[in-house]
Amino acid sequence: MSYHFNNIDFSTVTERVDLNNIVQSIDPIVYAKTRNYLSGSVTGLSPYFTHGILKPAEVIDELVSNHGGEACAKLYSEFGWREYFQRVWQNKGSDIWNDLKHEQQSIISNQIPKAIREAExxxxxxxxxxxxxxxxxxxxxxxxxWLASMITNIGQTDWREPAKWLYYHLLDGDPASNTLSWQWIAGSFSQKKYIANQENLNRFSGSDQSGTFLDVSYEKLAELSVPEVLRERSTLSLINNYPISDTVELESENVLLYSIWNLDSTWKVDSSAERILLIEPSIYDNYPMSDKRWDFILHWAKEIPGLKIYVGELADLLGESYNGKIQYREHPLCNHWQGEELSRNWMFPEVKGYYPSFSKFWKLAQKSKPLKVSC
Ligand SMILES: Cc1cc2nc3c(=O)[nH]c(=O)nc-3n(C[C@H](O)[C@H](O)[C@H](O)COP(=O)(O)OP(=O)(O)OC[C@H]3O[C@@H](n4cnc5c(N)ncnc54)[C@H](O)[C@@H]3O)c2cc1C
Structure with a gap:
């Protein structure tokens, strides 16, 4: 049986893809009907959103003008989840790495099960x-x-290390969407733990496996002791292989400072400022990413004309004498940057605070920007 996800191919991340084609090929009605199925028509947009290559606000406007507001309601709310998590991060800062609402219950280990890392x-x-x-x-x-539930709730593992492991491998790894989703599954940022049994997996994946430790009722699953296969743990070591730094000596009066979260090739296109992508090991050593992810980042950085890559600390880039004008886009991992901080491109710029639940955030968000029905 093949579980290939029919409309997504990230296997060659450095090949040129036409983002406009991807957006044009989205059918929001089919998306809404099939998104929960592994073979469903999901968009594959997340790596582009994560790195600021595409902006959800612009994509939704395009989809609404092509398909009408009603058809786009499900996608709109999914984009809304992304923005909700970003706002939680913006308000809570590094607390997203702590249990936000309740302490995670029933933990026997902080280490990810070996069988997960080996896909066995x-x-x-x-x-x-x-x-x-x-x-x-x-x-x-x-x-x-399913994966997060199996690790945290069935395997009784603290969510943090597995979250780091998943983030490392994902092309779309985003500290907010990742940590807060893990917390939602593990019950520390939700009212109860999320658990799925084999029947649920079979239904949404098209498989028919039986006789597994998940092939029991939900009552039995809730009482299950940690299955033997999930008990063995091993030490996880994740490291960054940073890109090679360009030699950068700031000469221009104006600098546009890019982060890996703002690889927007349309940002201030008419400006003659010097463009620098700053990658600070003091930050990213705490957020290691796979070589594939770095290749993806480099590929899209090269789409920005004249962009130089500086791997090092901001203070070293600026030296003692630089006193020109620096502009950058706001991001929680760039809070220490100096210069003029410009806003990100939010879908709901007015809904800024911390909301303890998505539904509270979403009510205000929809009020601030109702979906337009196209004429
Ligand atoms: C344990 C766990 C870890 C996750 N880690 C990340 C992560 O690191 N980065 C990340 O972008 N998403 C994360 N998600 C959310 C979600 O799984 C992905 O956004 C989605 O699968 C990306 O694929 P897609 O673009 O094809 O999604 P689609 O279903 O096509 O959705 C379109 C867009 O809506 C947003 N979106 C959809 N579902 C969610 C969701 N549940 N939460 C937040 N935004 C959503 C994404 O920006 C996505 O690109 C995680 C979810 C779980 C359960």
């Missing part, structure tokens, strides 16, 4: 999704939920 849990769909993640950097949302 015996649950075929999950093992396949892990293998595909390691190969392509993508995992379907439902597979992420």
């Amino acid at each position: 849990t015996g649950i075929e769909v999950i093992d396949h999704a892990i293998s595909e993640l390691l190969e392509t950097g993508y995992m379907h949302n439902h597979a992420r939920m």
Whole structure:
């Protein structure tokens, strides 16, 4: 049986893809009907959103003008989830790495099970999704939920190390969407833990596996002791192989400072400022990413004419004498940058605060920018 996700191919991340084609090929009605299925028509947009290559606000406007507001309602709310998590991060800062609402219950280990890293849990769909993640950097949302639930709730593991491991391998790894989704599954940022049994996996993946440790009722699953296959743990070591730095000596009066979260080739296109992508090991040593992810970042950085890459610390880039004008886009990992901070391109610029639940945020968000029905 093949679990290939039919409309997404991230296997060659450095090949040129036509983003306009990707957006034009989205059918929001089919998306809404099929998104929960592993073979469903999901968009594959997340790596481009994560790195600021595409902006959700612009994509949704385009989709609404092509398909009408009603058709886009489901996608709109999914983009809304992304923005919600970004706002939680902006308000809570590094606290997103702490249990936000409740302490995670029933933990026997902080280390990710070895069988997960080796894609040998015996649950075929999950093992396949892990293998595909390691190969392509993508995992379907439902597979992420099953995986996270199996590790935290069935395997009784603290969510932090597995979250780092998943983030490392994902092309779309985003500290907010990642940590807060793990917390949502583990019950520390939600009212209860998320658990899925084999029947649920079979239904949404098209598989028919039976006789596994997940092949029980939800009552039994809630009482399950940690299955033998998930008990063995091993030390996880994740490192960055940073790109090679350009030699940069700031000469221009004006500098546009890019982060890896703002690889927007349309940013201030008419400006003659010097453009520098700053990658600070003091920050990214804490957020290691796979070589495939760095290749993806470099590929899209090269789409920005004249952009130089500086791997080092901001203070070293500026030296003691630079006193020109620096502009950059706001991001929680760039809070220490100096110069003029410009806003990100939010979908709902007025809905800024911390909301303890998505539904509270979403009510205000929809009020601030209702979906337009095209004429
Ligand atoms: C344990 C776990 C970890 C996750 N880690 C990340 C992560 O590091 N980065 C990340 O971008 N998403 C993360 N997600 C959310 C979601 O799985 C991905 O955004 C989605 O699968 C990306 O694929 P897509 O672009 O094809 O999604 P589509 O279904 O096509 O959705 C379109 C866009 O809506 C947004 N979106 C959709 N679902 C969600 C969601 N549940 N939460 C937040 N935004 C959503 C994304 O920006 C996505 O690109 C995680 C979910 C779980 C359960």
